[in-house]
Amino acid sequence: SEAIVEKVMFLEGVDIFQESDVDDLAAVAQYVREKRFSKGELIYAENDSGDSMFVIVEGQVRIEKERRHIVDLGPRDSFGETSLLDN
Helix, strand or coil: CHHHHHHHHHHCCCHHHCCCCHHHHHHHHCCCCCCCCCCCCCCCCCCCCCCCCEECCCCCEEEEECCEEEEEECCCCEECHHHHHHC
């Protein structure tokens, strides 16, 4: 479908998927869900048991550890990958 094609095209530009072929990306794209967050909204806390990886489509996400700023992430950056591996 057109939505899957758009997701695959987006995922091709995400570092973690750079070595993936189109068939693998199409399989991943079936599980991709769009979610919007408000400015200042907590997405994921450090000790949460997560089951999702996040890829930023637009905007920025501030990453903190123990309330200290670590980095700001932007479009096509990802975070939460380790929760997929841990679970």
